[in-house]
Amino acid sequence: MGSEAISFYLFGAIAIGASLLVIAQRNPVYSVLLLIASFGALSGLYVLLDAPFVAVIQIIVYAGAIMVLFLFVVMLLNAPHEDTEHDERVHPLLRPGPMRFGAFLALVLAGELWWALGRGGDTGAFPGGAVSSVRVIGRSLFTDYAFPFEVTSVLILVAMVGAVVLAKRDNPRDRRDRGGL
Amino acid sequence: MTALLIAQILLTLFVFIALLHSAAAMVWVERRVAALLQQRRGPTRVGWQGLLQPFADVIKLMFKEELRPRAADPLLFALAPIISATAAFSAFAVVPFGASTTFFGLLDQPLKLQVSDVNVAVLVIFAIASMGVYGIVLAGWSSNSKYSLLGGLRSSAQMISYELSYGLALASVLLIGNTLSLTDLVNGQSGVWFGFIPRWFLFLQPFGFLIFMTAGIAETNRAPFDFPEAEQELVAGYHTEYSSMSFAMFFLAEYINMVTVSAVATDLYLGGWHGPWLPESLGWIWFLLKVAALLFFYVWMRWTLPRYRYDQLMAFGWKVLLPASVINLLVTAAGVLYFGL
Numbered sequence: 001m002g003s004e005a006i007s008f009y010l011f012g013a014i015a016i017g018a019s020l021l022v023i024a025q026r027n028p029v030y031s032v033l034l035l036i037a038s039f040g041a042l043s044g045l046y047v048l049l050d051a052p053f054v055a056v057i058q059i060i061v062y063a064g065a066i067m068v069l070f071l072f073v074v075m076l077l078n079a080p081h082e083d084t085e086h087d088e089r090v091h092p093l094l095r096p097g098p099m100r101f102g103a104f105l106a107l108v109l110a111g112e113l114w115w116a117l118g119r120g121g122d123t124g125a126f127p128g129g130a131v132s133s134v135r136v137i138g139r140s141l142f143t144d145y146a147f148p149f150e151v152t153s154v155l156i157l158v159a160m161v162g163a164v165v166l167a168k169r170d171n172p173r174d175r176r177d178r179g180g181l
Numbered sequence: 182m183t184a185l186l187i188a189q190i191l192l193t194l195f196v197f198i199a200l201l202h203s204a205a206a207m208v209w210v211e212r213r214v215a216a217l218l219q220q221r222r223g224p225t226r227v228g229w230q231g232l233l234q235p236f237a238d239v240i241k242l243m244f245k246e247e248l249r250p251r252a253a254d255p256l257l258f259a260l261a262p263i264i265s266a267t268a269a270f271s272a273f274a275v276v277p278f279g280a281s282t283t284f285f286g287l288l289d290q291p292l293k294l295q296v297s298d299v300n301v302a303v304l305v306i307f308a309i310a311s312m313g314v315y316g317i318v319l320a321g322w323s324s325n326s327k328y329s330l331l332g333g334l335r336s337s338a339q340m341i342s343y344e345l346s347y348g349l350a351l352a353s354v355l356l357i358g359n360t361l362s363l364t365d366l367v368n369g370q371s372g373v374w375f376g377f378i379p380r381w382f383l384f385l386q387p388f389g390f391l392i393f394m395t396a397g398i399a400e401t402n403r404a405p406f407d408f409p410e411a412e413q414e415l416v417a418g419y420h421t422e423y424s425s426m427s428f429a430m431f432f433l434a435e436y437i438n439m440v441t442v443s444a445v446a447t448d449l450y451l452g453g454w455h456g457p458w459l460p461e462s463l464g465w466i467w468f469l470l471k472v473a474a475l476l477f478f479y480v481w482m483r484w485t486l487p488r489y490r491y492d493q494l495m496a497f498g499w500k501v502l503l504p505a506s507v508i509n510l511l512v513t514a515a516g517v518l519y520f521g522l
Contacts, residue, residue: 029257029322036315056304064311065344068318068337075322075330134301134361 008048015041028074032067039063053134188292196296200273204436205235211480218484245425250325253422257323262423262430265316269434272309272441275302277364279454279465294454294465295364302363303351306445307344310400314340316434317402317419324422332418335491340400342498347396349506353389353513354382354449363445367453379457383450386513390450392506394475397442399498401435404483406494443475444468451475 018038025031039062046055141149209224209232216223224231249258279294299305314337321333358366372380383390399406420431447453451471454464489497 029254033257033315033319052299052301053304056301056308059308060304060311064308064314065341068311068314068341071315071318071322072334072337075318075334 004048007044011041011044011048014038015045029071032071032074035070036063036067039067053137185290185292192292192294193296196273197270200270200437200440201433203440204433205239207436207439207476207480208235208238208432210476211483214477214480215484218481239429242425242429247425247427248422250422252325254323254325257319258422259427261316261320261323262427262434263316264319265313265434266430266437268309268313268316269437269441272306272313273437273444275299275305275363276441276444276448277367277453278444278468280461282462293364298362298364301361303355303361303366306441307348307351310340310438311344313434313438316431320423320431321419324419326422328416328421329419332421336402336419339402339406339494339498342495343396343399343406343502346392346498346502346506347400349503349510350386350389350393350396351449353386353506353510356510356513356517357382357385363448367448367455370452371455379452379455381450381452383452386450386509388505388509389513390446392502392509393446393450394478395502396506397446398479398482399494401438401442403435403439403479405486405488407483407488439476439479440472443472443479446475447471 015038018034018041022031022034022038025034039058043055043058043063046052046058212234213223213231224234227233227237249255274296275298277293277295277298281291281293317336317340318333321329321331321336324330354366355361358369360366360369366382370380370382374380374384378384420428423431447468452467453471454461454468456464456467456470459466
């Protein structure tokens with residue numbers, strides 16, 4: 001087994017193991033950290049695919065920026081440990097409705113995976129050529145994929161505006177009703 | 182081949198040890214310069230001119246008791262300083278500090294004075310810096326103390342805010358240099374204009390340099406932006422509950438981060454190892470001198486300027502520095518497009 005194969009299985013095992021532990025954890029802070037570990041392993045896989053730019057962006061954007069915000073929220077909300085045995089009330093996500101919905105989503109995902117894996121052999125190269133070059137990625141982003149790129153940025157803008165609108169509800173009457181919060 | 186490999190390993194070890202000692206040297210410089218600016222003498226007793234003071238401090242720290250609050254999260258409390266120190270060390274791995282050299286014919290092939298030449302070096306530094314935030318945030322959270330938590334939160338908010346301006350200032354340099362490799366960026370700055378002005382990017386990007394250094398000071402949590410450890414408000418911020426060697430690791434990380442920011446600024450704006458009079462193979466002397474000048478500037482700033490207020494820091498970052506860096510980027514892009522700088 002070459003060093004590339006060893007690295008692939010190592011990174012793959014870390015990514016899957018860490019992702020499984022994310023949902024198996026009771027402590028949300030540990031979940032966030034394990035998700036970062038999983039992203040790190042994914043980034044290693046990108047390096048193996050000769051896409052160092054994508055690997056570094058994965059770390060900067062996902063493991064760096066987005067997960068810091070996740071950690072922030074978890075820390076600020078001071079989310080308690082999920083001790084379901086000792087909890088009198090059933091956790092909202094464990095009620096029958098959400099569980100059925102979750103099972104449905106899992107089935108859809110499994111189906112998609114089965115379909116994607118069944119398409120084996122069709123491993124056509126990326127149309128823009130080698131993805132290792134930042135120049136090529138930039139060019140295809142701003143020419144062939146200009147529309148999806150811009151639409152995505154508008155989507156993120158919408159999310160930002162939505163967050164501001166939701167967070168900035170400083171109506172004084174509203175505040176009095178909810179007891180000072 | 183094997184000689185080159187051995188040389189590469191030795192170089193890596195050398196960088197590691199040099200970074201450790203640069204932190205020690207910086208502690209001494211900081212205390213002596215602080216004393217100078219405050220008209221006192223500073224540490225002078227241990228060794229010549231107090232030069233061995235940092236080593237005495239380290240020995241003292243090693244023999245101190247390692248304390249951990251009972252309510253702290255044991256695993257994360259131990260992990261946080263390790264993350265900080267590891268991130269600080271590894272960021273320097275992609276920073277070149279001299280031209281390729283054969284060590285006076287000792288090696289067959291020239292060796293790059295850089296631990297690893299990655300073609301996206303600039304982004305790697307970014308990625309590792311963004312990992313360093315976790316050390317501070319987790320230290321703040323796992324200590325289970327209000328001062329630590331506030332320090333950690335402030336620090337992460339500050340680092341995320343200033344990372345934007347930092348990145349945009351960097352992007353302007355990348356536009357001019359037309360590459361993401363630090364070595365190529367440095368080599369793009371060799372030579373002189375009109376026979377006497379060095380072709381440093383500093384002269385093409387004066388505002389970019391100012392933005393970069395300001396954001397760099399905020400990124401490394403140094404005064405006047407040292408909110409994560411604002412003594413009057415937060416005791417010692419995120420490392421309030423730390424003692425002994427785990428405290429030392431945070432301390433080490435802070436100084437090494439300063440060295441890294443200065444080294445990157447030297448490579449990006451001050452022409453790296455290029456300079457007059459010395460042959461190319463001794464260029465690292467220029468590099469060291471430039472980094473030392475920037476580090477002195479860091480210390481000078483700390484003991485001259487008072488700390489901002491927290492809301493002022495955020496307002497400055499988002500309302501002044503970020504727009505300024507966006508404008509700088511636009512003007513640079515227009516310049517590159519229309520005048521082909």
